[in-house]
Amino acid sequence: EIVLTQSPGTLSLSPGERATLSCRASQTVSSSYLAWYQQKPGQAPRLLIYGASTRATGIPDRFSGSGSATDFTLTISRLEPEDFAVYYCQQYGSSPWTFGQGTKVEIK
Amino acid sequence: EVQLVESGGGLVKPGGSLRLSCAASGFTFSDAWMTWVRQAPGKGLEWVGRIKRKTDGGTIDYAAPVKGRFTISRDDSENTLFLQMNSLKTEDTAVYYCTASLGYWGQGTPVTVSS
Numbered sequence: 001e002i003v004l005t006q007s008p009g010t011l012s013l014s015p016g017e018r019a020t021l022s023c024r025a026s027q028t029v030s031s032s033y034l035a036w037y038q039q040k041p042g043q044a045p046r047l048l049i050y051g052a053s054t055r056a057t058g059i060p061d062r063f064s065g066s067g068s069a070t071d072f073t074l075t076i077s078r079l080e081p082e083d084f085a086v087y088y089c090q091q092y093g094s095s096p097w098t099f100g101q102g103t104k105v106e107i108k
Numbered sequence: 109e110v111q112l113v114e115s116g117g118g119l120v121k122p123g124g125s126l127r128l129s130c131a132a133s134g135f136t137f138s139d140a141w142m143t144w145v146r147q148a149p150g151k152g153l154e155w156v157g158r159i160k161r162k163t164d165g166g167t168i169d170y171a172a173p174v175k176g177r178f179t180i181s182r183d184d185s186e187n188t189l190f191l192q193m194n195s196l197k198t199e200d201t202a203v204y205y206c207t208a209s210l211g212y213w214g215q216g217t218p219v220t221v222s223s
Contacts, residue, residue: 001172035210037153044205044213045145045153056211088153092210095169097143099153 002027002091006100012108019076021103023089028069030093036065036074037088039102045088049074079105110134110212114204117217124196124221130189130206130214138162138184140209144191146202147216156180156191156204173199196221 003026013019023034032052037045047056049065052072062077076083084107089100116128130142141164144156157170159180168180179192189206196219203216 039153044215046213047211050210086152090153090155095158096171097155097158097169099145099155102152 001096002029002094002098004089004091004098004100006087006089006103008103009101010104010106012106013079014108015079015081017079019074019079019083019105021074021076021087021105023067023072023074023100025070025072025091029072029091032068033091033093034065034067034072035090035092036063037090038083038085039088040085048087076105081107110208112206112208112212112214114206114214114217117204117219119220119222120196121223122196122198122221125192125194126196126219128191128193128204128206128217128219130191132187132189132206132208135208135212137182137187137208142180142182142189143207144180144189145205145207145213146200146219147205148199148202151202154202159189193219198222 005024007022034052036049039045053065064075066073086102086104088102111133113131141160143158157180160167177195181190198221201221203218205216207213
């Protein structure tokens with residue numbers, strides 16, 4: 001099973017700042033089958049990025065994904081008030097699919 | 109518009125069973141890989157299992173904590189996904205989401221396992 005470790009656990013930033021979230025895998029993620037989700041309280045997760053770097057439909061271009069093999073990054077170029085949430089990475093390249101433990105982006 | 113609507117959640121005693129359903133609309137259900145994901149109260153997301161579309165063999169995989177107790181199935185004629193949960197444990201308490209092709213999620217159905 002591929003274990004995904006996200007860091008940091010919490011990111012305290014101000015609106016307008018840049019956020020950099022890390023997701024590290026215990027083994028190579030096959031074909032960069034790595035996704036990022038955003039979840040707000042009381043809501044279902046929303047897909048942001050798939051294939052490590054492809055934005056899902058309707059996702060603003062301030063969100064970008066990068067990386068390969070075992071190291072992946074989600075970058076939010078300039079934080080908007082609605083971006084404060086919890087972010088999860090997920091690998092879907094090998095079974096069982098797995099999620100990281102999440103990074104909370106909070107207002108400083 | 110894509111819709112995934114879960115149902116069947118509720119309160120059940122340890123050792124009991126529950127069957128969740130997920131009614132899908134707005135997309136070609138038979139073409140989709142469908143998954144179940146759960147989230148315990150105040151915790152992160154946990155992948156439960158996935159069923160591929162029939163043209164990809166219909167393969168089903170499960171997470172270790174539920175293997176042998178949970179069964180995923182699909183009815184493509186009714187556009188519905190199922191999760192049969194047996195031998196339930198208190199640690200199975202969570203909101204259960206069905207998802208399609210990564211990007212579509214239902215609103216979830218809560219399952220509470222408690223005596």
